[in-house]
Amino acid sequence: MLTNRSKVVVNKQMSFMERIYLPAVVGGLMTTIKHLFRKKTTIDYPKEKREISENYRGQHILKVDENGAERCTACGLCAVSCPAEAISMTAAERKKGEELKYREEKYAAVYEINMLRCIFCGLCEEACPKEAIFLTDRLVPVSGERDAMIYGKDKLTEKHYNEVDISKRQTPAVLAFKQNKQYQHNQLKQTR
C-alpha cells in the first residue's frame, strides 16, 4: 500500500478456452517464431566490434611531446588520484644528454598500471598537470596471467612514430578546464 503498486490477486476459475491450453500454446509459438526473424543481439566479437563512444575510456597511454620526449615528470598526482590504487611509479633524475628522451628534469623510471585493478574512471587523466596520461579508445586485451596484466612503460609509452589520437578526449573545452584548474584551486583556497 505504501508504494501504491500492490495488486489484488484474482483467483477466478479459468474459462474453458483457457483450460484446454491450446490457444495459449499457439500464442506462445507465435511469440517465439517472431524471435526467429528478429535481428540477433550477439556481437561476433573478434570479427565485429561493438560501437564505442568517441570518448571511450580504454587502455592508457603515456604521451610524448612533439620531439618524442616523455611528458611525465613522475609527480605522482595520478597515483594519488587513483581510487583503485592501480598506478605505481619510481621517479628518477634526468642526466645530461637525455634531454631528447625526457622533457623535464625529473621523469618516471618505472611507471606501472595494474590493469586488473584499474576501473577506467579517467581520474588520472584529469589529475595530470603535464598532459602526459590519457585514456584511449583501445580495449585492454585479456591475458591468462596476472603478471601480464601489469603494464609497464614498454606498453604504455606512446611511440613517437606511431602517435595515438587522443583529440576526442583532449577537446578545447577540456583543455580550457585544465588550464583553469590551478586558478580554481587557488580561488577555492582564498574563499575558505
Next chain:
Amino acid sequence: MVSGYIIYKSIMVVVVFLIGLGIAAYSTYAERKVAAFLQDRLGPNKAGPYGLLQPIADGVKMFMKEEIIPDVSNKFLFILGPCIAMLTACMTGVVIPWSTPITINGVSYPLQITDINIGILYVFGVVSIGVYGIMIGGWASNNKFSLLGALRASAQMISYEIAMGLSIIALVMMTGTISLQEIAAQQSGWHWNIIYQPLGFLIFITCAFAECNRTPFDLPECETELVGGYHTEYSSMKLGFYLFAEYVNMFISSAIISTLYFGGYNMPLIGRFVTDPNMLSILGVVFLFAKIFFFIFFFMWIRWTIPRFRYDQLMHLGWRIFIPLSILNILLTGAGILFFNR
C-alpha cells in the same frame, strides 16, 4: 534374383540407417541453432562455415572423453542400457515408406525396407522396448537421481503409450489397414488423414512428444530437478548414445507423424506437373523429408516455447484427459464411418 534382392535390401538398410544417423547428428546442430535463433542469439558458428562441422566436433569430443563406469553399478546392465536405447531407435525406421516404388528396367524397387502388414504394431512394439533402455540404464547406475529419472520415464512412457495407441485405433478404423505403406498410399491428393482426424492427430503428436522425452514432457532428464535424470552417471559415448537415440527417435516420430497424418510422400496437385512415375517417386522422397524436417523443427520450436509440466500435471493430462479424449475420438470416428459410409 535372390542375391539381387538381398543386395538391394542391404543397400536400403544401410542408406536408411545412415540417413537416420546423419539427420540425428545434424538435429543436434539444428537444435542449438534453433534455440539460439529463438533467443536472439547466433548459436554455434565457429566450427566450419556457419558451424556446420559442430556435430562432428561433438562426436569426436564424446569419443575422446574419459569413460567412467561407477563402481557400485551393475556393469552388464549399465552397458546394455544405451545399447537398447540406440538399437530400438534405429529399428523403427524399417517400416517407413519413403516413397512409391522406383522401376528400373522393368523391375520395381519399393522405397521401403520392408512392408510389414502390421507396420504400426511393429512401431509400437519397438518403441515400448525403448523404455527398457532408459529403465535399465537408470536402474543399473545405482544413483537416486538416475532411478528417479528412470521411474518417471517408464511411468510417463507407459501412460502415454495407451493414449497414443487409442488415437491410432481411430485412424486404423478409418483406413482399414495397419500397413504404413497402404496408409500412405490412401492419402493421395488432398485426402490427408489430418483432415479427418484432427483430434486424433493432436493426441498423437502430444503423446509423441512424451514418448520422445521432449519438452514439455522431459521429466525423465530434467536438468534442474534430477541433475540429468537416467543418464546422470553416464559419460563418454554411452551418454552420447542416449542423447543420440533421443534425436533418432525424434526423426522417426516425425517420419511416422508425416506418414500417418500428413500424407507421407504424397503432395496434392503434383501429378498434374510431373507424369513420370520414377520422377514422382523421387519427388515423394523430397516431400516426405520436407514434412519430416518441418516436424523436427516443430519439436524444437515447442521445446523453446513451453515450460516443463509438473509431474502430477503430466499424469493428469495423460490418464484423465488424453485417454478419455481418445476413446471419445474412437466413438466419433465410428459414428462418422456409420453415417458417411466411408
